[in-house]
Amino acid sequence: MKKIDHIGIAVKDIEVSNKLFESLLGVSAYKQEEVQNESVLTSFFKNDSCKIELLAAIQEDSVIAEFIEKKGEGIHHIAFEVESIPDELERLKAEGFVVLNEIPKKGADNKLVVFLHPKSTNGVLIELCQSL
Ligand SMILES: C[C@@H](C(=O)O)C(=O)SCCNC(=O)CCNC(=O)[C@H](O)C(C)(C)COP(=O)(O)OP(=O)(O)OC[C@H]1O[C@@H](n2cnc3c(N)ncnc32)[C@H](O)[C@@H]1OP(=O)(O)O
Numbered sequence: 001m002k003k004i005d006h007i008g009i010a011v012k013d014i015e016v017s018n019k020l021f022e023s024l025l026g027v028s029a030y031k032q033e034e035v036q037n038e039s040v041l042t043s044f045f046k047n048d049s050c051k052i053e054l055l056a057a058i059q060e061d062s063v064i065a066e067f068i069e070k071k072g073e074g075i076h077h078i079a080f081e082v083e084s085i086p087d088e089l090e091r092l093k094a095e096g097f098v099v100l101n102e103i104p105k106k107g108a109d110n111k112l113v114v115f116l117h118p119k120s121t122n123g124v125l126i127e128l129c130q131s132l
C-alpha cells in the first residue's frame with residue numbers, strides 16, 4: 001500500500017458540504033463526478049497529503065444513504081493507493097481479510113477500486129485504488 005489516496009466522507013447534501021469543506025480547507029473542490037455503479041455523487045478536494053472525497057447518495061438504495069441512516073454523516077472509508085490491485089488482493093486474502101468485490105470496479109477520479117469488509121478491518125471500510 002503506497003499511501004492514502006483519499007478519505008471518503010458520507011454527506012447528505014453535496015452543495016452544503018462543498019461550502020463547508022471549502023471554508024475548512026481554504027480551497028475549492030477540483031472536481032465533482034457521478035459514479036453511477038455506486039449510486040453516488042462525489043466531490044474532491046486535495047492538499048499536500050491526500051484527497052478528501054465527499055459522497056452523497058443519488059438513490060435511496062445507495063450504500064451511502066444506508067450508512068447515513070445508520071450512523072449519520074461522517075468518515076465512510078479510507079482509500080489506499082496500490083500499484084496492482086490483483087497482487088495486493090492476493091496478499092490480503094492470504095492474510096485473512098474479506099474482499100467485498102474480487103473484480104475491480106470503475107471508481108471516481110480515474111481509478112479502479114475494490115473494498116475490504118469493515119468486519120475484517122477493525123470496523124473501518126478500506127478501499128484499494130489503482131490508477132487507470
Ligand atoms: C466512488 C468510489 C471511489 O472512491 O472511487 C467510492 O469510494 S464508492 C463508496 C461507496 N461504495 C462502497 O462503500 C462499496 C463497498 N461497500 C459495501 O459493499 C457496503 O457498504 C458494506 C461495507 C458491505 C456495508 O453494507 P451492509 O451494511 O449492507 O453490510 P453488512 O450487513 O455485511 O455489514 C454490516 C456492518 O458493517 C457496518 N458498516 C457498514 N458500512 C460501514 C462503513 N462504511 N464503515 C464501517 N462499518 C460499516 C454496519 O454498521 C454493520 O455493522 P454492525 O453489524 O456492527 O451493525
Ligand SMILES: [Co+2]
Binds near residue numbers: 006053077079127
Ligand atoms: Co472512495
